[in-house]
Amino acid sequence: MSIERIERRQGAALVAPAMLWTLAFFLLPFLAMIWMSLSHLEGREVVSGPGLENYQRIFTDPSLRRGIWVSLQISAVVTVISVILAWPLAWIIATRVPEKWRRLALLLAVLPFWTSYVVRSYSWALVLGENGLIMQSLIGAGLLEAPIQIMATRSATIIGFVHFFTMLLTLTIYSNLVQLPPNYARAAEDLGASRWQVIRLVILPLTLPGMVTGAFLTFVLCIGDYITPQILGGNSELTLPQLIMLQLGRRGDYPMASALAVVLMVLVTLAYAACARWLRMERV
Amino acid sequence: MKKTARAAILLATALVPVSAQAAQELNALIWCDHGDPALLEPFEKAHDVKVNIKEYQGTAEALTILEQSRPGDWDVMVIDAVDVGRAVDRGILAPLPADALPTADFFPELVMESHNSRDSVIYAVTDKFGYNTIAYDKTKVEPADMASLKALWSEKYAGRIGLYDYYLPMLGLVGIAQGVPTSALGAEKIETLRDPLMALKKNTKLVADVVGSQTALATGEVDILLGGGEFLTATLHAENPNLDWTIPTEGAALWAQSLAVLKDSGQPELALEFVKYVTSPEGQARLATSSCYWGMPANAKAGEHLSAEQKAVLRWDEQAEYLKRAQLYPIPSAEDDAAMQDLWTDMLQN
CATH class of the missing domain: 3.40.190.10 (Periplasmic binding protein-like II)
Structure with missing residues (x-):
């Protein structure tokens, strides 16, 4: 047996566990979910597919269609706001905070990750409520006469998300910023660029990979999240994961839940394709 | 030799808690109020059993859990009284002996025979409303x-x-x-x-x-x-x-919730004992004031185990009028x- 053949076999043997794992715990369940999405509910019984009834309903039922639209809107807004907030924070930590304090600054930045996600959402419910800290402070300062409703609105959901994802994005952008050689900025300044031009024309483009990685993660985690809109959104409108949970918990409609989950996966895949192609994420 | 002896002592020590554990287990598919330790502990002690619980929220979810489980995985379940018929249709509930249930002590409206029975066979018993x-x-x-x-x-x-x-x-x-x-x-x-x-x-x-x-x-x-x-x-x-x-x-x-024994339960006698305990006056009082949520007990004799304050919160004296409306x-x-x-x-x- 040639050495090349032996090496090929050894390589296959090394890859095999990972392949089997992916096959057993991703590919097969995914195929099962697609098959289930092609089935349908008759009365209270699941009738095996194949059929496209569920997909037709998703795109013709206004409530389901709106769920997709609401999820896309919230995820897009959260991603944009989080990037806008995270980039300066990451830049300050990477360039303005003395090196000996950077670790502490990062630790403080990721502090929200230490708390349970559910507890954090309920905490925001208390902060954003009519009798919560924000409203009472604004009323106390004379900026408001009466409380306005934030809790149980889309704004509350977005605030809850942004609080969490700004931290995530700060980490990805920070890791990108600290890898940039300081000579780039110095060279630009030597060539007459102002500080703002250095940031805009040199540093910002070079941090795009980190920014897009974080933005993609934010979008994916946000569009698939059930807890935050459920607790903070007050069911004033339903997102895609909430609609999926309704099908599972209330109707026992596993085919429709699967179809909605497939739509969710398609949206995530499209987001990935857009990011990967546009900004060449393989560089990250 | 010393090492062997030490290992034996360590092993024996490790095994002590195991031998102190309950001799048997009962698996219950429940709403959160039935998971209150204050409700379960007296039963567990009396029968030397560990009650394993899984909470669910809607009947559809419970039926799916049962479908995906192996026969015998579950012994008892709590179910919305209006959904008992759905479970009976699926043939998943075991008949309950009428003489084992204290329904004679229940508020009459809560016996709910038309929901808990089919063809004069009892499949579930109301335990809270x-x-x-x-x-x-x-x-x-x-x-x-x-x-x-x-x-x-x-x-x-x-x-x-x-x-x-x-x-x-x-x-x-x-x-x-x-x-x-x-x-x-x-x-x-x-x-x-x-x-x-x-x-x-x-x-x-x-x-x-x-x-x-x-x-x-x-x-x-x-x-x-x-x-x-x-x-x-x-x-x-x-x-x-x-x-x-x-x-x-x-x-x-x-709203009314019922308790039932699963047909495929491997220990139907113990499951029935659990039903008897929960519907007993003492069990009913504990269930009524469960830490998860309160509700009226179906068994009117539970009043003997509730304080005046607890009964006031439950509006015990107004139930006759409330039930009419x-x-x-x-x-x-x-x-x-x-x-x-x-x-x-x-x-x-x-």
């Missing part, structure tokens, strides 16, 4: 207004109302407000609820599950919670005695159920 009605903060609304469901559609309380997120009792309540009894809520009537439901949504600040509803009422986010009742306010009573509930003149939705949840066919859920989803989404 309560009302989906109006809960409110009596310092922020006029209690007299709460005597009618119509107040919820009035401008006066616009933006101060929360809705409990469970379509069955809520559509029942909207129907009751429109003069449609829950028992008459068939296909042709469901769509007539759309306009009043959407009008109610306009007055509503939020729609939330049990925890969210409790939080909203407790923090003053809403002043009124339609669909709430003792199950929402009782556990908050000590901290906030201003939270109250009432049954309006038009009526309210009656309350109407059982709607029991829709599969098609009507889907139509009701579609209507509820439309309300949430618009």
Whole structure:
């Protein structure tokens, strides 16, 4: 047996566990979910597919269609706001905070990750409520006469998300910023660029990979999240994961839940394709 | 030798807790109130058993869990009384011996023979009930207004109302407000609820599950919670005695939960003992005041094990009048159920 053949076999043997794992715990369940999405509910019984009834309903039922639209809107807004907030924070930590304090600054930045996600959402419910800290402070300062409703609105959901994802994005952008050689900025300044031009024309483009990685993660985690809109959104409108949970918990409609989950996966895949192609994420 | 002896001692020490563990296990598919250690511990001690629990929220979820389990995985289950028939249709419940159940001591309305039995065979027994009605903060609304469901559609309380997120009792309540009894809520009537439901949504600040509803009422986010009742306010009573509930003149939705033994249970005798314990006066008192949520016990003799204060919170003395005015949840066919859920989803989404 040639050495090349032996090496090929050894390589296959090394890859095999990972392949089997992916096959057993991703590919097969995914195929099962697609098959289930092609089935349908008759009365209270699941009738095996194949059929496209569920997909037709998703795109013709206004409530389901709106769920997709609401999820896309919230995820897009959260991603944009989080990037806008995270980039300066990451830049300050990477360039303005003395090196000996950077670790502490990062630790403080990721502090929200230490708390349970559910507890954090309920905490925001208390902060954003009519009798919560924000409203009472604004009323106390004379900026408001009466409380306005934030809790149980889309704004509350977005605030809850942004609080969490700004931290995530700060980490990805920070890791990108600290890898940039300081000579780039110095060279630009030597060539007459102002500080703002250095940031805009040199540093910002070079941090795009980190920014897009974080933005993609934010979008994916946000569009698939059930807890935050459920607790903070007050069911004033339903997102895609909430609609999926309704099908599972209330109707026992596993085919429709699967179809909605497939739509969710398609949206995530499209987001990935857009990011990967546009900004060449393989560089990250 | 010393090492061997030490290892033997360590092994023996490690095994002690195992031998001290319960001799048997009982697997229960339940609502959260049945998971209260104060309820389970006396049974576990008396029968040297560990009760393993899994909580679920809707009947559809429970039936799916059972479908995906192996026969014998589950011994007992709690089920919405109006859904016992669905479980019987699937052939998953074991008959219960009538002479083992204390139904003679029950509030007569809560025996619910037509729901818990089929062809004179008993498949489940009611163990707790309560009302989906109006809960409110009596310092922020006029209690007299709460005597009618119509107040919820009035401008006066616009933006101060929360809705409990469970379509069955809520559509029942909207129907009751429109003069449609829950028992008459068939296909042709469901769509007539759309306009009043959407009008109610306009007055509503939020729609939330049990925890969210409790939080909203407790923090003053809403002043009124339609669909709430003792199950929402009782556990908050000590901290906030201003939270109250009432049954309006038009009526309210009656919820009732039943306990059943699974047909494939590997230990039907022990499962039956659990049912007997939970429906006994002592078990009923513990279940009624469960840390998860309170509710009236089906067994009237539980009153002997409840304090005067607990009975006051449960409105023990007013039950006869309340039961006359309350109407059982709607029991829709599969098609009507889907139509009701579609209507509820439309309300949430618009």
